[in-house]
Amino acid sequence: MQKKIIKVNSSDNVAVALVNLKAGEVISFEGEDINVLSDTKSKHKIALEKFESGARIIMYGVLVGTANGIIEKGDVLTTENVKHQSDKVFGKTEKFSWTAPNVDKWKDRTFMGYHREDGQVGTENVWLFFPLVFCENRNIETLKEIFEKELLRQKPTAQQLLLRSLINDEETSAVEAEASTNVFENIDVKFITHPGGCGGIRQDSESLAKLLAGYVNNPNVAGATVLSLGCQNLQINIFKEALEAINPNLNKPVLIFEQQQMGTVDEMLTAIVKDSFKAIKEADNTERKPAPLSKLRVGLECGGSDGFSGISANPTLGAVSDLLVALKGTAILAEFPELCGVEQELVNRCVNEKDGDKFLALMQAFEKSVIDAGSGFDMNPSPGNIKDGLITDAMKSAGAAKKGGTSPVESVLDYGEYISKAGLNLLCTPGNDVESTTGLVGSGANVVLFTTGLGTPTGNPIAPIIKVSSNTELALKMPDIIDFETGAVIRGEKTIEKMAEELLDFIIEIASGNIQSKAKILNQNDFIPWRRGVSL
Known part of the structure; x- marks a missing residue:
């Protein structure tokens, strides 16, 4: 029997509805009954406790908002009763250690790529x-x-x-x-x-x-x-x-x-x-030849996210990222406005303190430029995000950051800087899908994984963009756009680890040219540079 709600982190005080819930419904969860007070669509969040005005709302183990008035236990969280809030960051606060996943089954695997004289290997020519x-x-x-x-x-x-x-x-x-x-x-x-x-x-x-x-x-x-x-x-x-x-x-x-x-x-x-x-x-x-998986440089992107993205598709990418890092490959996490609220974890994961300082400086400068323009990171969730359960930027960010897995951060790059270190890299880009994807490829990504819960038809002129849907319904509705779907995680049929292994197999097929991405089939070749200045 499928669960009706799920708590992502043991310290969370809200849960995600996995199915549509009706007002008056009683749900047994973690040894107690929860009376559902309002009709709640799947992907949205309900309170697991009563929140007084100003109370901290925790999801993914981090602060994602505060109560804008009293929220009763069992009530749905909305843009009216919750406002964006994230914890402040003051630099590295703790020592980080990482246990890499076992990659014995992958260490001798190869993909068929285009070898360049400088040692890089392409997935396209x-x-x-x-x-x-x-x-x-x-x-x-x-x-x-x-x-x-x-x-x-x-x-x-x-x-x-x-x-x-x-x-x-x-x-x-x-x-x-x-x-x-x-x-x-x-x-x-x-x-x-x-x-x-x-x-x-x-x-x-x-x-x-x-x-x-x-x-x-x-x-x-x-x-x-x-x-x-x-x-x-x-x-x-x-x-x-x-x-x-x-x-x-x-x-x-x-x-x-x-x-x-x-x-x-x-x-x-x-x-x-x-x-x-x-x-x-x-x-x-030039012809394809075998290359080790360490030559894969995978960009991590999300667009058209929904309330399931942070518990199915994005964690799957995170597990793939960890596998690649363990194999001496490269993963690149971008979209800095969608890392708002999880800065402390990422700073603590930076191998070098200078990279942690650089990350915070880039985040602060970016946010200041947004505020100077009369907006703020809190305006990041799109109408589609909000409609499908992502009601604050910190909530969206906490789920989006799952794409980066759990490995150490080897380097922090500003927009236009090219990768020089294997492992997990952070790249400063906007949250805009195409501007971010354009930047990922410009920094050296030879494949991009793109999660979506609503469906986004984005492609790139030189790199395969693999669309990963957070739910099965989207994959069935838009089969011409979605390459891989993770709905089995929501249904409890597959673990994140199993799904990541299947996705890595799929990436190898794409990188080898055995399968064409849906974006390539559609001849979707989007390219939008991030323009940070003004016209003169």
Whole structure:
């Protein structure tokens, strides 16, 4: 018989409803009866004790809010009777120790990846086109049309076939769909556009340069074609300096074209097509070879979270993170606004005190910038989050942080910094799904795990994004988006540990190219840099 409520941590004074509860229902829990006072939807929280006004509300073992008035035992927690609150952090308070999980069954496992000369291993082999400035977006789009039409030759979508049949006044079934083909076997060609590179503060252009350099250095990229206008803030030399700072010994083809030095658009595009095709053809010779799991660099992301995310999908990612760290691999936890309230635990887990100080400094600077803009971290939960039970930022954060598992924090990175240490890394990004995922890949992630309880169709141009749903209903409703689901944890059919082992197996299949992520099948290639400054 499925449980009706669950307490995540033994010290919690609230419980999560696993099913819809009716007012007047009596639930036997931990040796006492709880009278449900209000209709409570699954994923929402009910009080396990009476809260006086201002009382501390504890979930995941941490402070997630305070009572905004009296809350009776058995009543549902809402945005009206609870307000965001988190504990203050004053630096490292205790010594941290970690017992790594047993990874004997994984130590000899490999994935089939693309080996780069600098020792990194890619899970994809991508030739990347991108501009240094938004003025070149149109030329990128033109190149995309040229290359996709001739190289990819994608079959029409169902909607294109429908429109074609309507135009020709034919039955849809009478219109034949051409098969998709790809001129090359081992290389994908992808295109990035963005609104940056000029018009803002110089620091934004420098940050964008680091991000784009990180994409070029990412092991999933075989080489790149870069377009510059010539007069923009993000000058070619700034991009080259960023690339050299990340990898002084980079040995990848990077073709750079500057429009203001090349004459007409037609002349420039002709040169780009000729030179890029030659380089892409050469990059197609790279083939997959076995690589140890220590070469996996997995980004940890969540979006469209629900009240189950913190007890099924996110802890599953945390267990996978711990397995990878034990195997000398890398996990990257981002979304700093969604670490609000769990800073103390993360600071205590930092191997080096300097990283703990850096983490707090980045958090404080980020929060100050949000307050200066007239908002605050407490405004982070979206309407969808709130509707599905995540009513304070601290509550959302406590569940989101579960993606990072329990291992030591080896390094703390600001946005645009590239990974240099294996193990668990913290990366400063916003909570915005695409801005965060964009940053994870720019810092070196060759796979991203993305948990969701509501369904988010996010992808990335160079890295597989694996969507992990917190519940079975979502996976059944949106099978074209969800890759892996953890609903069996909610039903009590599987442990977090068992689910993590299954997910790690799935990651290996994705990383080896045996399975395509749903985002790749949908050709979802989202790229949004985090712009921290203002326009000038």
